[in-house]
Amino acid sequence: MTLGRLHADEVEIDASLARGLLREQMPEFSALPLLRVVSGGTENAVFRLGDELAVRMPMTPGAVGGLLKEVRWLPVLAGHLSLDVPEVLAVGAPAERYPFPWTVVRWLTGEEALTGRIESMGEVAAGLGRFVAELQGIDMTGAPPPGSEGFVRGLPLDSSTPTSSPGMFSCGTAASPACLTSAQWQPVTRHTTSLRLGTCSTVPAALPSARSSRPMTRRAGAPAGSSCRGQ
Numbered sequence: 708m709t710l711g712r713l714h715a716d717e718v719e720i721d722a723s724l725a726r727g728l729l730r731e732q733m734p735e736f737s738a739l740p741l742l743r744v745v746s747g748g749t750e751n752a753v754f755r756l757g758d759e760l761a762v763r764m765p766m767t768p769g770a771v772g773g774l775l776k777e778v779r780w781l782p783v784l785a786g787h788l789s790l791d792v793p794e795v796l797a798v799g800a801p802a803e804r805y806p807f808p809w810t811v812v813r814w815l816t817g818e819e820a821l822t823g824r825i826e827s828m829g830e831v832a833a834g835l836g837r838f839v840a841e842l843q844g845i846d847m848t849g850a851p852p853p854g855s856e857g858f859v860r861g862l863p864l865d866s867s868t869p870t871s872s873p874g875m876f877s878c879g880t881a882a883s884p885a886c887l888t889s890a891q892w893q894p895v896t897r898h899t900t901s902l903r904l905g906t907c908s909t910v911p912a913a914l915p916s917a918r919s920s921r922p923m924t925r926r927a928g929a930p931a932g933s934s935c936r937g938q
Contacts, residue, residue: 713749717766720752724805725762732799736760736811755814760796764809771807778810780850787845790838791815 722741729737739757746753750770754762765771778795785792794813801807817823825831853861 714767716768718805718807720764720766720805722754725752725754725764728799728802728805728809729756729762731802733797733811736797756811759814761793761812761814762809763812764805765807768807774808774810776851784842784845788838788841790834 722743726737726741729741736756739760740755741762742755744753744755744761750766750773752764752766754764756762763774763777765774777793778798781792781795785794793815795810796813797811799809799811
């Protein structure tokens with residue numbers, strides 16, 4: 708299955724290409740069932756590989772850095788977190804038909820955050836808080852700083868105000884200019900999911916209350932909404 712193109716510089720990726728790369732570079736996985744995952748992701752094509760694995764393939768040159776960052780930092784994060792993160796099992800090399808590195812990872816089972824059933828928002832909030840605290844406690848010496856490598860995550864909100872404010876107000880969020888530009892909103896750790904210290908809060912859409920026995924879909928949902936009190 709080939710999905711519609713999202714980027715002008717996107718390479719064509721389909722199951723035939725993924726299967727060929729597996730045969731050439733990782734024959735131990737090549738006989739497993741392979742199915743394209745339809746998702747909202749915009750940087751990587753993802754294929755379910757058997758019941759327990761997934762293949763991740765960058766779609767554009769600009770997505771390669773993110774994949775290599777996963778290879779470098781996911782093993783560092785995994786040992787410090789109470790929730791599962793994808794485990795990188797193998798890294799594929801660029802080939803004649805596909806010019807980028809690619810990975811085989813563990814598949815994380817779970818439900819879509821917006822459609823899955825949430826039994827206790829209290830447990831969700833506690834689990835999210837624990838996860839963020841664990842992230843902030845990890846020694847990230849040598850990690851890419853906020854705003855590096857083309858990413859805006861981890862920067863003060865006012866750096867993205869021209870694009871973020873219209874969306875926040877269209878969703879009915881009461882975000883005042885004073886809140887967005889507050890000096891208190893500074894990165895407190897060098898994670899792409901870093902928190903800023905201020906008066907804003909987010910409401911999680913979903914978060915598992917316990918670890919799964921294994922495996923890579925979205926287990927923790929993105930925030931469903933946010934609120935910000937003017938100062």
